[in-house]
Amino acid sequence: MSTVPTQVTAELFNYLIARTTPEDAFLKELREAAIAAALPAIWISPEQAVFMHILLQISGAKRVLEIGTLGGYSAVAMAQALGPDGHIDTLELEPRHVAFAREWIERGGFTTNIHVHQGAALDTLASLAAGPTYDAVFIDADKGNYAAYLHQTLDMVRPGGLIMVDNAFAFGRILEDQTTTDDVWAIRAFNDLMAREQRVMSLIVPIADGLWVGVKQG
Numbered sequence: 060m061s062t063v064p065t066q067v068t069a070e071l072f073n074y075l076i077a078r079t080t081p082e083d084a085f086l087k088e089l090r091e092a093a094i095a096a097a098l099p100a101i102w103i104s105p106e107q108a109v110f111m112h113i114l115l116q117i118s119g120a121k122r123v124l125e126i127g128t129l130g131g132y133s134a135v136a137m138a139q140a141l142g143p144d145g146h147i148d149t150l151e152l153e154p155r156h157v158a159f160a161r162e163w164i165e166r167g168g169f170t171t172n173i174h175v176h177q178g179a180a181l182d183t184l185a186s187l188a189a190g191p192t193y194d195a196v197f198i199d200a201d202k203g204n205y206a207a208y209l210h211q212t213l214d215m216v217r218p219g220g221l222i223m224v225d226n227a228f229a230f231g232r233i234l235e236d237q238t239t240t241d242d243v244w245a246i247r248a249f250n251d252l253m254a255r256e257q258r259v260m261s262l263i264v265p266i267a268d269g270l271w272v273g274v275k276q277g
C-alpha cells in the first residue's frame with residue numbers, strides 16, 4: 060500500500076525553506092561569484108547542500124568521490140560536512156569550471172581537502188579505481204553517462220557507503236510524455252536502472268530536482 064504524500068505547494072515550500080538551516084556564508088559568497096562569472100547556474104540548491112551535509116555527517120563519511128565539480132559549490136558544502144580530515148576527489152571536464160573551483164577552494168581553505176581532477180570523468184575514474192575506497196559518491200555531471208558512472212563508482216564505494224545522484228526529476232520534466240531532450244531520456248533510463256539495482260537500497264528524495272539517496276549493500 061502506498062499513501063500519496065502531501066503536495067509541496069510553493070507556499071509550503073517557502074514555509075520549509077524558512078525553517079531550514081540558512082546557507083553557509085562562504086557558500087553564499089561562492090554562489091554569488093559563480094553567478095557574476097556567468098558559470099551555468101546548475102549547482103545544488105542551498106537546502107540540498109544542508110540535506111547532503113546531514114547525510115554525510117551522520118554517516119561519518121571521510122572520503123567522497125564527486126562527478127561534476129562546476130564551481131565547487133557542492134564540493135565545498137560536502138567538505139564542510141566531512142571535517143578537517145575529510146578528502147574529496149571531484150571530477151570536472153571544463154577548464155574554466157576547474158579554474159573557478161580551484162580559486163574558491165583555495166579561498167575557503169580547502170586545498171588539502173578537495174582535489175579537483177580535470178578531464179573526462181570516465182577517464183579519471185579509471186585512474187582512481189585502484190586507490191582506496193570511498194565512503195560516499197555524488198554523481199552530478201553529463202546525464203548520458205550516469206549509468207556508466209554508477210557502474211564504475213559502485214565498485215569504488217565501500218559496503219555501507221552512501222550513493223547520491225542528482226536530477227532524478229530531469230529538470231522537472233521526468234513525467235512529460237511529449238518531446239523531450241536526450242538528457243531527459245537518459246535520466247529516465249537511469250532512474251529505471253537505479254530502481255532495479257540490487258546492490259543499492261535507495262529512493263528518490265523530492266528535494267530540489269530530485270536526489271537519489273542510497274546505501275551500498277553487502
Ligand SMILES: C[S@@+](CC[C@H](N)C(=O)[O-])C[C@H]1O[C@@H](n2cnc3c(N)ncnc32)[C@H](O)[C@@H]1O
Pocket residue numbers: 101102103126127128129130131132133134150151152153156178179180181199200201
Ligand atoms: C550540474 S554541474 C555540477 C554542479 C556541482 N556538483 C555543484 O552542485 O556545485 C555538472 C558539471 O559536470 C561537468 N561535466 C560534464 N560532462 C563531464 C564529463 N564527461 N566529465 C567530467 N565533468 C563533466 C560540467 O562541465 C559541469 O560543470
